[in-house]
Structure formats: C-alpha cells, structure tokens
Amino acid sequence: MPTINVSIKDLNMLSAKEFTYEELESEAILLVKGEIEGVDGDDIIVDVKDSNRPDLWSTEGIARVLKSHYTDEKGIKEYKVEESDIYLHVDRTVDDVRPFIVAAVIEDVEITEDLLIQLIQIQEKVCLSFGRKRKRVALGIYDFDKIKSPLTYKAVKPESVKFIPLEYKVEMTLKEILETHPKGIEYKDLLKDFDKYPIVVDSKNNILSMPPIINSQYSGKVSEKTKNLFLEVTGTDLEDTKVALNILVAAIADRSGKIKSVTLDYGEEKLVTPDFTPKKMKVKFDDIENITGIKLTLKEMKDLLEGFCYNVKRAKDSLEVEYPSYRQDILHPIDVIEDILISYGYNKIEPHLPEIATVGDLDPLEVFCEDVRNLLPGFGAQEILNFTMTNIEHQFTKMNLEERDVIEIANPVSSKWSCIRSWIIPSLMEFFETNVSQEYPQQIYELGDVLILDESAETGCHTVKRLAWALADKESNFTKAKQVFDFVMKSIGLEYEIIEEDHPSFIRGRCARVKVGDRKVAYIGEIHPQVLENFNLGFPVCAFELNISEIFKLKK
C-alpha cells in the first residue's frame, strides 16, 4: 500500500479538470482505491491501496484515470512511439545474474520540478514494492545527450572496470562501489551470489550504470537542464520490466516529449521497446451480471469501462476489452468486473440482503471451554487473558525446569516474545509478579491455547486448550487447589485418579498428577519457593493446570 505525494494543482493540470479537495476526497480518489491520509499545503498524501497497480503510484497515473473518467478523453490513452536506430546489445553474460533489459528514449522533455519529484517517486515506489527492493525490477534514467548508441548490457568481473558513481568524484571498481557507496552497501545482497556484475556501456565505452545498484555521475544525472532522456529497466522477468518501463515512459510523456524506440538485440530474438500495444481480455455478459448483481445495458458497460481507461468492443456473448499495456494486475475477467463496479461507484449500489437459509452454531469445544470458564468466578477467581507468545526463560528457567523444545519464532521483534507457550502456569506467575502491590488473596485463571510440538502433525504441533488456575495468598495450599480442581472435575462429570508425581515447579511431595482412565490430564500442587523467588513473590501459590482438549475428548 504505497503512499503517494500529490500536488492538487499538478493533478488538476494533468487531468484537465479542476478538482477541489472535497471532490477528490469523497469521490475521485476512490477510483484509484485511494484514501487521503494527510494534507500538506497544496499537497495531499494518498494511500493507494492496490499493491498490484504500480501504474497508479504517481500523480500522472492517478490523473490518467481521473481524466478518462471525468473528461471527454475516454478509453486508453495513446502514446506514439517513433522508430529509431538506437540499439542496445544484450550480452549473454547477464543471463545468470539479471537477464532482462528494456529501454526507451524521450526527446525534447521539459524537465520541471513537478516532473523531477514524480520521477523520484515513481523510481522509489516502483523499485521498492513492485520491484521487490530492486530485485525484480530496477529503473535507470539518464541524460541521452551524453550517450552514444549502440549500447551494450553485459556482466563483467567486479574489478575489471571503473567508473564514477552518482554523487561521487572518484572512479571506483564495481567491487569498491558495493563495499563503500551507500547504495552499494544497501543493495549488495542482490549480487552476492554472482562473480560477474551487470553494467550498461555505450559505444564510447562510457559506463552508464551498474544495475540494479547505481548510475554513473557522468550520464546518470538528470537536472532541469537535461532535454533528452534515456530510460532503462532491468530485471528478472521480461514482462515485469516492460510494465515498469511503460509506467515510467507514460508518466513522462503525459507532460511533454517525443518517445523514441530502442531495439534490444537478445541474439536470436530482437525486441523493440517501449511497446504500448494494449492487452486484451474477454468478459462474459453473464459473469458481469452475476458478479455485480446489477443489470447494466451494453452502453452503460461501455461507458463505465471507457471512463476507466479501457477500449471496449462487443463480441457475441461478451465484451472484448482492451486495457493499457502497463497494467499487469488483470489476470482474470473478474478484475475487469471490479473496475466496472468502481467506475459505477460502490455507494450507488443499493445493498440487498439475500435470503440464505443456514443454521448457526458454535464449535462444541469452544462451548465446552465457555462452560468451564464460567465455573470459576464462583470461587472468586478472576479470569485473565495473556499472550501465547513468551520466552524460554519464563516458560522453563524461572519455573525451575530444564529447557525443553517449544515452538520458536525465527524472527522475533523482541526476545521477550520469542517462543509460544507450552503451558499456562508461567503466564499466571508473571501476572502475579506484575501485581505484587495489589491486595491478596489473588485468585486467577485462564483457559487458553498452548502449543505442543509433534513433528508428525500436519502443522508440526498441536494447538491444545488448557485451564490453569492459581491462588496467591498467605493461606494458599494444596488442599485449596485440590478443592477447586475437584469441583471442576465433578462439574464436568469425570472420575479421576490422583497419583503422586513430583515436578520441579512444585514442592516435593506436594504435587499430584491426575489421570482420567490411562490419560494424564493435569498437575496440582504448591509452587516451589524457588519459583516464587524467581518471580519475586512473597506469598505462597498453589495451582493446577488441566488439559481441556483431552478432557473434552474423554467426556465424549
């Protein structure tokens, strides 16, 4: 969801329409799935929610849709591309590292401040999100007057060539750039697996750039004095690079300039870019009516789509639509149908509640859990709710236990939340620790999830419901815990057997394991003073933890 800076004045100029802020906010900006997040003078900050439409991530892109919707210039905007003899040879050495390049030239561009701002914005947003931080695509813009065709895109040894990178004064080898230039350091991971790095050179052997890292200071610097632009996009997928190039070319050409083609020589195959030939899709009338739920005449459909940058023809039982070459988000007719709805206006549709006969129900285990939860406030116990994320120290070390295997997070935000709990009593102990200054007795419980590792399970573990109860009080003891436990078990209606079994978290000889049939389902006991000390507690604590998922199965 990129956020785009848009000057309202600039937007109005490009869309040939005078929008007020209110009109944009309440209606126009919805057409591009936008939401105005902030205002800064004449500038608005637009959150374009569609992470799949890089063509909308600029003032030009937004203006194109608004112009088609609100003015008479309907349908796909045409971009004339003049053929040229500008030539770029693609050397096979790039195949492993970054196989694709496409390019274009725009002459007689009037480079204004607004355009420069948008160029930077497009480059940044497209490379970051659509370009997956330059991995999928990276864009380069150059002063064409400093470049001599034919050009070559090739991969070379990191120390074999030198050039002055952008904003620097000294020549550096490719290796030096990766090690010392800020952009080199930022993006060096993209090239770490390769022994040759891609460069673009012209016929005079001037290096234009080292994609996807950095341009040269000589030709890769564009200012308000530049008149003719050379653009290239490199990447790992040809279609993606073509889309990105067209987005960039269209944005510039929307303001000024003459587009000229570049011939890319891939050896056996030759390619001429930019190619603005519209893409096509068929959308069945039936599908449109079924999905939208509204009846539209052919003319209405045509108007809605032509007001949304589409060209429309009628086929037998369907619409044949053409859409702009820079859109890569349309995978299925359903994507065109959504555009019909957006063009129509969501809020003009009268919501209709369908009659669908279904019977609602709660999950039986969840119902059982609620019943059990409701047993405990009667004893004065306060229900609490904890995160399931915790850390090894709380789960085991502070509980006087050896570390055990648990579900561990690979990328924790904080070491405090680095694993998922395998039992709940530690959460209760932590709660007591936080509340030492509150009045005693403190009686708390939680019925929630724990995760138990099991390599043979579908998700490598089981999500298990457990009930944990604890009492911190000067008169807290085994009897109290067993009384509450017994009441719970009798309420559930299960006979159980107590066996003596020690557990390091409890006092020796004051801990019991509970069995129902041959299943071990619970621990009851007085918490070990070492554990109390670890949690800074000055009152004795008794507790039990009962496997509710297991009990539920046994009861059934």
Add this chain to the structure above:
Amino acid sequence: MKDLIRSLHPLERKVIPNLKNNITLKELAESSNLQEVEAMRALQWLENKKVLSSKQNITEEISLSDLGTKYLKKGLPERRLLEQIKDKPLQIREIKLDKGEINIALGELKKKAAIQLGKEISITDQGKKILDKESLEEKFLKSLPKILKDLSDEEKHAYEALKKRRDLIITKSLKERKIKLTDLGKDLCKEKIDLDLIESLTPQILKDNIWKSKDFRSYDVKINVPQIYGGRRQPYMESLTKMKHKLVQLGFEEMVGPLIETEFFNFDVLFQPQNHPARTMTDTYHLKKPVHGKLPDELVVNRVKLAHEEGGQTLSKGWGYKWSPEIAMQLMPRAHTTALSARTMAKGVKVPCRYFAIGRCYRPDVLDATHLIEFNQMEGFVADESISFKTLLGILKQFAIEVAGAEEVRFYPDYYPFTEPSVQISAKHPTLGWVELGGAGIFRPEVTNPLNIDVPVMAWGFGIDRLIMFKLGIKDIRYLFSQDLKWLRQPRMV
C-alpha cells in the same frame, strides 16, 4: 441520647467510663484494659459520633541502642583505647578492641587530637585530659532516654555527634493522642451505659430465645466497609463471546483451527504469490522450530500450484512463476483468520453455508498503546448461488447494524490479494462517528476453483478491537489483554 447509647459498640462501652479531658490514648487503653488498637478504634467511632475529639502529638524520643547500652557499660571504644595506651604507646595489633571498633576509636581520637599516630600509637596531653574527664557524649548517653525537643544546647551538640556514629542511639517518633470531650461526651459520661444488648446474633441466642427478652445494639449503617472483589470473567473475552452469539443468531457456524499454519493455507490457497512482499520476514513471523509442516491432498495442492503458475482451470493467467511446494510447507504463526476460511473451504463445504471465526493472529509489531503482538480477528464467509456484489453489500450492511451498532454505512474500493471485487466498509457509530469496520470481497476464482467450490463466496473480516475498546472505555489497546489486576477487579456496569 438513648439511641446513642444503644448504638455503642462493646469497645466503646469499655472506654467511656475512663474518658476524661486530656487523657492520652495509652492511658485510656491501660485504664480500660484494652489493647491500644482496640482503644483507638473505639475512639474513632466515638469521634464519628461527635462524643469527643482527639489530637495527635508527635514527640521524638532518643534512646540507647543495644550497642549504646553495651558501650555505656564497657566504655566507648575511644576511652578503652586511651586506657590501654595511657602508660606506654602500643602498636595497632597490640590494642585489644573488637574488630570494627579500632577504626572508630582511632578516628574519634584523631579528630580530638588525643593521640599521635606513628609506628606506635601514643597518647597526647590532650588525650590525657580527655581520659580524666567524662566527655559530653558519655554524659549524654548516661542521661538517655530523653525527649528531643527538651535537649539543652550542650546535649544537642552531643546528640548530633552521636547520631553520626552508627547504631549508638535510636531516635523514635512517639505518637501521643490526647482526647477532648465534647459537651455531648460530657453528658454521655454521666449516663448509665452498661445496657445488656445483643451483639452478634448467634445460634445459641436463637436456641435459648434470648432475643425475645433483649435488645440489639444498633450499628452505624453508614460506616464504610472494606472492599471485596468478586471473581469476574475477563471483559475482552466476554465481549468476544457476545459477538460470537450475535453471529450464530445471524446463521453463522463457527470455524476453529490451528494457531500454527502452513504457508499453504495462510498464503498459497489465498492466491498470494510466493514472492509477495507480505510473505517476507518483516511482515509475518516465521518459525525456527518446527520449520516444515505437511501439505494436504495432492490433488488440491496441484490445483493450487496450477492456479498460481498459469491460472489452472479458471480463465486466469495466473502469476506466471514456478510454484514451490517447499515454500508452501513452511510453518508460521497464523497471520490472519482468512487462513481458517481457506482451511474450512478446503475441507469441503455444503452450499449454502455461512461460517465465522474469532481467532488469535500474530504479526511482528512492537507492543504499545495502539499495537498488540497478538490480536483477534473476526472473519467469515458465505457461499451461495445468490452471492453477488450487491448482496455482499447487503450482508455487510446487516453486520454493521447488528454487530457494530452502526447507523449508516459507506463502501470504498479496496485491495486484497484473495478477493475481487474488494470493498472496505465504514460505519457511522452513534458516538465514535465514522469508523473503518473492515474489509470484504468475493473470493477470486483462483482461490475457490482449486478447492472445488463453484459458487461465489463472499469473505469478510472485521476489526472489532476498536469497538470493544470503546465499549469497555479503554484507550490503551494493551488493556484488552490487561495485566492490571486492579483494573480487572473493579466493578463494571452489567
């Protein structure tokens, strides 16, 4: 007066005969044969009844500590040292003093120029003088205990000097409460108050029918009582349960599922391409242990794979990349409950159906007043022939009114990778104003087709936390998982 007498507590009745002006609490307790706390309680009650007033004076008393008492008997360390070197100088190790005392003694004597330090310690003339005379400090120690404010200037000097030495003297605040009787009190003292009243009603009194012949002591029913706490359900849990019941009323069946998911159900079934930024380490948690889970039925997996690669049996072009089952097998804490919808649909559903889930989800956020590390999503889907965008809006509007108490709704175009068309819904809440409620849409054919579902399925997800926070009157989202027992215990409106 009669009512007053009837309301007297036994403790009060015990102290009243001994009451007089200017008596102290201590004296009163002694003469009434009560403990001081009991006498104090009686006084407070009587003060509430306007029988007397009492004032507390604080005096500070200086007394000897255990060490002080010992020194008083044996002599201060400095005196004992001087005694030992009176006749001949001694080396430090020859001096007989307890450990710790030597340094103190040397320090004190050095300060007073009473000794000369060299290889040996020798007494000075000044030292001899000191030895002959009792020092101010010693004199003061002998005179203890004393009241601080009564000290003479000389004594004050000695007091300050001794205070600097550790553990010799103790200064204690003595609280003394003095009583003054009001006119009512004076009158009361003249009354006969030894009425025979029933205090607590006991089984014995009932059995012996004593209550028929005796009066009960009146209580002060306005008196404050200590607070007690009833155990309660957790308020956020309670709100979630209420929402569940609402959804059941609307015909929804509950879905449940694992907290740890394969990427397959969290992303792949939902047509999120495997190189999508939302699948990276910054946007979702990944697991260190266990790393891989298992994929379901090969048939389903293959259909999902084809949908990603070239659209499968739908009219879709697909994403056009090579789909990897290894990535799909990776495990992660569930990032959204849509994974549950995916799982439920994959199991096979009978059309028509309505499903919902309120489930725990995980996203790598830093815990603060507006972000939780774990949160609950409310989510569901409806599968039926009659589902279209128009009916989707109808269902959403019903939710907004029934679940969120909205007065008006507005719809905005939105983007979710797994639905098309997609919509965001905002509701006008009577007090909160316009609130973003959540998102919805119709599942893409690339989602439903591989799962063998051939009717449109509308999916929705609501952010319910903001509404619950408003209902519970909290501004800090962490209170949904409150660790504050005081807050949890406080009475809440039912």
